[in-house]
Amino acid sequence: MKRTRGEKIFNVVNLAFLGGVALVALYPFVYVMLASMTCPTKDGREWTFKAYELVLGNPEIMTALGNTALRTVLATALTLLVSCLAGYALARKTLPHRGMVLFLILFTMIFNGGIVPNYLLIRNLGLIDSIWSLVLPLLVSAFNLIIIKNFFQQIPESLTEAARVEGASETAILFRIFLPLSMPVLATVALWTAVMHWNQWFDAMLYIYNDDKQVLQTLLQRIVIQNSTAMQDRVRTGLDISRLTPESVKAATVMVTVLPIAMLYPFVQRYFVKGILLGGVKE
């Protein structure tokens, strides 16, 4: 198609603007990365990985990293398991009270008890300072259940007929026929669940008081957002800190939290996008 001059000008302006957008999107990360890897000297800044040595050598941060990893893996595995079981039952039209159960599930998307009743429940269950307080309340999400149920419903009945004739149980059909066919949607759910748990900080702020049980995001919040100097000093003790500013320690802590997601991101991007589009999910 031939282009008019106006269109050519538009193209250039458009590309330039979007290039600017990309730079603005990227700049904060570049800045924090540079801040984490340099420190000020008399004549400018010099490269150093001291901040990373401090952060990665800090037992509290390492414990928190481990707790976050554990929580993420545990929650993702259990979410997938429980959601697949329920999604399968919900996909079957013969399930007793199916309509009512679906309503109960969907209603949780638009109404909830709020933080005080949730906090009191966790306390009454004795889950304060337990990793289960971070895993169990988020395990059943209406969103995941509906996505998986909808996908299972699209699997043609003809695929399961033979197995049924042979007397296979529902559980066997779920694990041998449904799950292998559902890998893309399960990968999407798994990824979103994992990222959600990796990023959670609010629940741990409310439910975890013991520093040995704390998660990375909540610790990061104390160091970077609440700017707790006590925390920062604890990270900085024991090593030569003469030339390391609190800024670079903070920046390095941020980077340690960002990196796992940023490194995973290019490989699993399409599942992220798929998850966004599934956001338009409906009954």
Added chain:
Amino acid sequence: MTAPRSGSILTTYRRHKELLLLLLPSMVLLVLFNYVPMVGLVLAFKDYMASLGMVRSPWVGLENFQRLFASEDFPRALRNTATISLLRLTFGFVAPIVLALMLNEVRVSWFKRGVQTLTYLPYFLSWVILGGMFLMLLGSEGPVNWLVQAAGHSPVSFLSNGAWFIVTIILTGIWQSAGYGAVIYLAALAGIDPNLYEAAAIDGAGRWKQTRHVTLPCLAPTIVVLLILSLSNILNAGFDQIYNMFNPMVYDVGDIIDTYVLRRMVYQDFGLATAAGLFKSVIGLLLVVSANGAARRLSGGEHGIW
């Protein structure tokens, strides 16, 4: 569809025992962690005393709500929540549409993909991380203030001056979510029938006219539905972002319902905190239900969250 009823409910249960067992773990968790807390909302009508517990604490009727509206902080939080939400809606809603339209005009696919990838990355990071990054970027010694000073102005207190705080919240909010929002519009754009563009081109429409007369009308239903649905979210002003970026100096404009509830809770004022939370949940529920109804009516039953 409806099979003739044979036997009692128990027989039905027995026949579907396996399906019910598969459903059981989810139902137990759903009831325990979603419906039990809803029952806990009765605290809004009680004077909670830790020594008596939830059940035996005395009823006080609407006293908590009266205290709430008589206080200075809650009406302010309500106002701030509405203001911030409306500003987000005004500026934040348009940004992903513009971004999607501009990306849609790009014919160089690696460039398009690259820009998209970079713009929706922040959506997958927590506001603890992003808030921490912005505290560094916007501090008095940060790069943004170098620029401000290089331009000959005195440094700006982005996070401790009320008006600047709101500007910062809105702009960083757009920075975080515009790329994510654009994905939905790009999918809608990809679904437009190419024949429409060809027909328009044959009629002599340039790209600008094609955008006005083909793209925008095709995008309109998606825009309207998303707009209505985000209206129903007006009491959610973005807790994660605000909590990680604000400080007592900007409570006047930045304290929202959720941060207020959290503060009451930290002070062990459970009755008041629950009342505020309940107020928000009920209004939110009414808004979502009516917005969803409106979205469905407007789109002929095509759209809506359920």
